[in-house]
Amino acid sequence: MRLALIEWVDTAIEAHGWVHRSTIPELDTTLCVSAGVLLSDEEDKVKLCLSLNLNNFAQAITIPKSCIKRTRYLEVRDES
16 A cells, blocks of 8 residues: 655636627636555556545546646554
8 A cells, every 4th residue: 555645737717607708808827735545656657546445446536647737655664
C-alpha cells in the first residue's frame, strides 16, 4: 500500500447557465491537494481512494496526469 499527496489544478466552470459571450466572467483554475491510498498509476492518470479494506474502496478520485503539478509519496512506519 502506497500513500500519496498530489497537488493538481482543477478546472473552473461558469455555474449560472447560459450567458452572452460579452458577459463571460474571468475564471481561474484552482490548485487542489488530494491525499489517499494510491490505487493505480497509469500512463495518463492516477487513482486514489480515501478508505479501503480487503475487498472494497470508497471515496475514489481519478486525476489526469496533465493536471498534476507535484506528487509526494508518504512514508508509513510500523510502530508496533
